[in-house]
Amino acid sequence: MTARSRTNQLLYQAELLANLPGGDDEHAPSRQxxxxxxxxxxxELALSSLLRExxxxxxxxEHRWQVLLSQDGPALAELQRLRDLASQPESWVSWLVTQLERLHSDKGAAQRVTVNPALIALGGQADFRQQLLDNIQAAKREISALRETSLEW
Structure with a gap:
C-alpha cells in the first residue's frame, strides 16, 4: 500500500467509526x-501518514507530527502550510492538535454528554462527533492541495 492509499484508508476508517451509532442502552454514552x-x-494516524506522504x-x-508541525520543525513548504493552519484557531489542524493533546492527557478527548431535559440546548454548539466529522472533511479538502504541492517536487 502506498502512503497516499494509507492516508485515505485511515481517513475513511475514522469517518466510518465516527458515524457508527452509540446505541440507546445503559452503555451507550461509554460506547459513543x-x-x-x-x-x-x-x-491522528492519518495525519502521521499524510506527513510521511x-x-x-x-x-x-523523524515523522512524528509533534516534531514536524513544531515551529522549529523542518523547513518544507508543505509543513509550513500545515503550521500556518495550526495557528488559525478555526482550522482543522488547530482543532486536531488540540484534541490530540486532550486525547493523550488524563482528561481524554471525548466528553460524556448528559442530557437534562430542563435545560435549553445552546445553538451553534456541535457535539464532538460532528466536530470530528466536519474536521475530517476539511482535512480531506486540504490534503488534495498539499499533495499537489508535494508532487511538484
Whole structure:
C-alpha cells in the first residue's frame, strides 16, 4: 500500500467509526465516547501518514507530527502550510492538535454528554462527533492541495 492509499484508508476508517451509532442502552454514552476517541486516534494516524506522504521527497529522519508541525520543525513548504493552519484557531489542524493533546492527557478527548431535559440546548454548539466529522472533511479538502504541492517536487 502506498502512503497516499494509507492516508485515505485511515481517513475513511475514522469517518466510518465516527458515524457508527452509540446505541440507546445503559452503555451507550461509554460506547459513543469509545467510538469518538477511536475515530480521533485514526485521524491522528492519518495525519502521521499524510506527513510521511508529503515529506517523502525530503527523506526526513523523524515523522512524528509533534516534531514536524513544531515551529522549529523542518523547513518544507508543505509543513509550513500545515503550521500556518495550526495557528488559525478555526482550522482543522488547530482543532486536531488540540484534541490530540486532550486525547493523550488524563482528561481524554471525548466528553460524556448528559442530557437534562430542563435545560435549553445552546445553538451553534456541535457535539464532538460532528466536530470530528466536519474536521475530517476539511482535512480531506486540504490534503488534495498539499499533495499537489508535494508532487511538484
Amino acid at each position: 465516547m469509545a467510538l469518538e476517541e477511536g475515530a480521533l486516534a485514526l485521524f 508529503v515529506t517523502e521527497h525530503a527523506r526526513l529522519p
